[in-house]
Amino acid sequence: MEDAMDAYSRAVSTVAKTVTPHVAGVQLARGSGSAVVFADDGHLLTNAHVVSDHRRGVATFADGSEAPFDVVGSDPLSDLAVLRARGETPSAAVLGDADELVVGQLVVAIGSPLGFSGTVTAGVVSALGRALPVRQGRTTRVIEDVIQTDAALNPGNSGGALADSAGRVVGVNTAVAGVGLGLAVPINATTRRIIDTLVVEGRVRRAYLGVIGVPAPLPDDIAERTGQSAGLRVREVVPGGPADRAGLHAGDLVLTVGRTRVSDAQGIQRQLFAEVIGTALPITVLRNGAMVDVYATPAELVG
Secondary structure, three states: OOHHHHHHHHHHHHHHHHHHHEEEEEEEOOOOOEEEEEOOOOOEEHHHHOOOOOEEEEEEEOHHHHHEEEEEEEEEOOOOOEEEEOOOOOOOOEEEHHHHHHOOOOEEEEOOHOOOOEEEEEEEEEEEEEEEEEEOOOEEEEEEEEEEEEOOOOOOOOOEEEOOOOOOEEEEEEEEEEEEEEEEEEEOHHHHHHHHHHHOOOOOOOOEEEEEEEEEEEOHHHHHHHOOOOEEEEEEOOOOOHHHHOOOOOOOOEEEEEEEEEOOOOHHHHHHHHOOOOEEEEEEEOOOOEEEEEOOEEEOOOO
């Protein structure tokens, strides 16, 4: 048992030593958070809700050095934002691929909760593919495909790094949903596309459907008929959103979107970029044992 605990401690301390230099505390005119250096030219990654409507701030790194930054752009639907430091920054952290995570594996959260920079907590991946509804003013938005972890997170952790045991940043900590429940935006092919677009254009034109769902297996007869083993069970439809107007209901099991099979929230998110805004998107769902086709017209996410 002692050997196992020693191995665990060594793994966490090694990750902390590797990743902490690349994580900054960020101070804005109103509020604070964390950010991760992800490019050697001084670009940092944080949460959209951390920067809110701010345009600049100051990043403080683990070695005590500071750098003013400008907000390059943000994407509320993924809760990601890109900053650009004016001055020297540490080298970039190594980014991993959250699509390779499995439930139960070790993850380490590093950030600046309550202003305490370089704070390290550890836990495991509790679940994958979660959807996080976020209320912003009168609008409810859904952050899709988040990672759930039991690593302790506190105010100020948002925007910090979630790293795997190899010291690769696989997520950006985004919220505390409850005691023992932390969430992080994954780093994967979809979010890398978002990040790259923010760097170049400063914004991401995003399509919005307004569904919250969880992966679910298909009945045996439907699976045999379609060659598809799972879909996305709709748990909630955002009132007044494109999915609601199209007639999608809680309990529907989404099989395809845009004629492409989906089995999780990321399968839908991959398609919700600028090119589908205002276009009728065919969606096939299983409802009361029958396959039903509806057409939803994604709207552009504004603000």
